[in-house]
Amino acid sequence: MLEVSELFVSYGAISALRGISLKVDHGSIVTLIGGNGAGKTTTLRTISGLLRPRSGTVTFLGENITQLPAHKIVARGIGHVPEGRMVFSNLTVNENLAMGAYLCKDKASIARDRDYVFGIFPRLRERLKQSAGTLSGGEQQMLAIGRALMGEPKLLMLDEPSLGIAPRLISTIFEKIVEINRDRKISILLVEQNANLALEISSHAYVLETGSLSMDGASADLRMNPQLKAAYLGGYKQPK
Amino acid sequence: MSEFLQQLINGLSLGAIYALIALGYTMVYGVLRFINFAHSDVFMVGAFIGYYVGRHLPEGTVWGGLIAMAAAMAGCAVLGIGIERLVYRPLRSGPTLNVLITAIGMSLFLEYSGQLVFGATPRAFPSIFPAKLIEVHGLIVSMNQVIVIVVAAVLMVALEFAVFKTKIGTAMRAVALNPKAAQLVGINIDVVISFTFGLGSALAGAGGVLYALNYPSIDPLMGLVPGLKAFVAAVLGGVGNIPGAALGALILGMVETFVDGSRWSTYKDAIAFATLIGILLFRPAGLLGRFTAEKV
Numbered sequence: 300m301l302e303v304s305e306l307f308v309s310y311g312a313i314s315a316l317r318g319i320s321l322k323v324d325h326g327s328i329v330t331l332i333g334g335n336g337a338g339k340t341t342t343l344r345t346i347s348g349l350l351r352p353r354s355g356t357v358t359f360l361g362e363n364i365t366q367l368p369a370h371k372i373v374a375r376g377i378g379h380v381p382e383g384r385m386v387f388s389n390l391t392v393n394e395n396l397a398m399g400a401y402l403c404k405d406k407a408s409i410a411r412d413r414d415y416v417f418g419i420f421p422r423l424r425e426r427l428k429q430s431a432g433t434l435s436g437g438e439q440q441m442l443a444i445g446r447a448l449m450g451e452p453k454l455l456m457l458d459e460p461s462l463g464i465a466p467r468l469i470s471t472i473f474e475k476i477v478e479i480n481r482d483r484k485i486s487i488l489l490v491e492q493n494a495n496l497a498l499e500i501s502s503h504a505y506v507l508e509t510g511s512l513s514m515d516g517a518s519a520d521l522r523m524n525p526q527l528k529a530a531y532l533g534g535y536k537q538p539k
Numbered sequence: 540m541s542e543f544l545q546q547l548i549n550g551l552s553l554g555a556i557y558a559l560i561a562l563g564y565t566m567v568y569g570v571l572r573f574i575n576f577a578h579s580d581v582f583m584v585g586a587f588i589g590y591y592v593g594r595h596l597p598e599g600t601v602w603g604g605l606i607a608m609a610a611a612m613a614g615c616a617v618l619g620i621g622i623e624r625l626v627y628r629p630l631r632s633g634p635t636l637n638v639l640i641t642a643i644g645m646s647l648f649l650e651y652s653g654q655l656v657f658g659a660t661p662r663a664f665p666s667i668f669p670a671k672l673i674e675v676h677g678l679i680v681s682m683n684q685v686i687v688i689v690v691a692a693v694l695m696v697a698l699e700f701a702v703f704k705t706k707i708g709t710a711m712r713a714v715a716l717n718p719k720a721a722q723l724v725g726i727n728i729d730v731v732i733s734f735t736f737g738l739g740s741a742l743a744g745a746g747g748v749l750y751a752l753n754y755p756s757i758d759p760l761m762g763l764v765p766g767l768k769a770f771v772a773a774v775l776g777g778v779g780n781i782p783g784a785a786l787g788a789l790i791l792g793m794v795e796t797f798v799d800g801s802r803w804s805t806y807k808d809a810i811a812f813a814t815l816i817g818i819l820l821f822r823p824a825g826l827l828g829r830f831t832a833e834k835v
């Protein structure tokens with residue numbers, strides 16, 4: 300459903316991506332792993348239209364969306380939970396969710412989506428009137444995911460959802476990602492430094508190293524890969 | 540005592556006008572992080588629209604005054620949206636300094652175009668509203684002052700509603716907080732920015748007419764001083780903060796009026812600015828402003 304081919308992206312003179320190609324199939328969970336500064340965030344931002352590539356194309360559901368502005372890409376069905384969550388801190392939880400449904404005109408379907416979001420993250424319902432900036436890191440992550448779900452995405456991209464979150468909550472968030480994929484048939488593109496966990500829930504994985512892909516394959520195979528183990532899976536302690 | 544009340548009302552009406560201008564500065568700063576220096580000239584154009592429309596309406600009627608004001612608001616909204624669309628937007632991706640300098644250029648352009656089109660000589664503003672004096676317990680209030688305060692209050696309540704209760708207003712606050720995240724929920728930033736300029740300019744247009752009612756001569760450079768004061772008010776309240784701009788404007792209007800009525804009246808502007816400096820020394824982000832840091 301999503302196909303990225305030969306993407307080159309640079310910040311001024313610094314080139315950040317040098318020919319990235321990847322694919323996400325309908326209904327699958329695909330992960331993009333790599334160390335700090337590898338270009339994971341840049342990849343997601345280019346897909347969602349926040350950055351323009353120097354060359355290469357992004358195709359979504361058969362349409363070339365490379366040059367579309369970000370708000371139109373959202374309308375096509377790509378949700379993006381950005382790195383660092385980026386909830387609207389001075390807005391209430393309720394307003395954040397309402398903004399998530401910005402493009403949705405149908406009141407009944409907005410209400411249904413809200414119920415779904417509260418179903419997976421009951422805490423958000425309790426915090427409805429609170430401003431988003433007062434939530435804990437984990438709650439903000441739930442809100443950021445909930446906000447993206449309110450836009451009824453067909454593909455959900457998540458940028459390091461485990462970053463800066465209490466270990467106890469990380470496994471909850473990952474369970475919810477699996478649940479969203481299973482129940483709503485939403486395809487997932489998951490960016491992580493936390494390779495162990497990402498490989499566990501995904502079917503296919505790409506490994507990014509300083510702007511280009513060094514490896515890709517079935518997640519189950521990559522978990523056994525000795526090179527990868529040494530580079531990313533080594534010192535990591537899995538949360539209970 | 541009655542003199543005190545009198546001054547209070549004078550200060551309130553002056554502050555209300557500053558507030559109408561200051562809100563435009565602060566809203567535009569909120570979404571674009573730049574000071575629209577041409578804003579005070581949009582205020583001037585509002586006064587001139589009120590002048591030309593008002594001359595074709597019967598004088599001294601409430602409905603005539605309201606029509607002149609509505610025309611000024613609509614005309615200024617179109618002007619503000621047009622300036623952003625044609626002049627600022629093409630520069631938006633560049634450094635903020637470029638837009639800032641362009642805004643100064645735009646301000647001069649409007650001032651000199653005004654002198655060309657309207658002429659440089661001050662003109663008497665028609666009394667578009669009923670010019671009555673109202674006396675309550677020895678307190679004399681002009682109808683114009685009442686109109687300034689009532690209209691400004693109504694407009695500020697309407698703005699409060701637009702910004703805090705409507706979808707586009709919430710989108711405006713979202714863009715001000717985080718433009719990237721706003722785009723990621725499908726908000727078209729261009730639409731929100733046009734809306735912001737339209738709203739701010741309409742308020743400035745109303746401010747222009749109200750100002751002209753109480754200081755009844757207008758000229759193409761009339762925006763300079765009130766514009767500067769309103770800008771100060773916006774900084775005083777915490778630039779980017781909407782209630783802050785209104786509060787800052789009321790404080791400034793009061794300080795200025797009371798100093799003007801005292802024996803230090805020559806120094807009224809100096810004291811108004813000293814107040815600003817004093818407040819900023821203790822609250823660098825302004826009265827209600829704060830340097831927001833995203834929680835990581």
Ligand SMILES: Nc1ncnc2c1ncn2[C@@H]1O[C@H](COP(=O)(O)OP(=O)(O)O)[C@@H](O)[C@H]1O
Nearest residue numbers: 310313315333334335336337338339340341342
């Ligand atoms: N706004 C920016 N300006 C300049 N360079 C940037 C910017 N954002 C990221 N980079 C650079 O691009 C490279 C990739 O960054 P990023 O995509 O954020 O990596 P990751 O998400 O994998 O940590 C890094 O070398 C980083 O320093």
Ligand SMILES: [Mg+2]
Nearest residue numbers: 339340341382
């Ligand atoms: Mg990143």
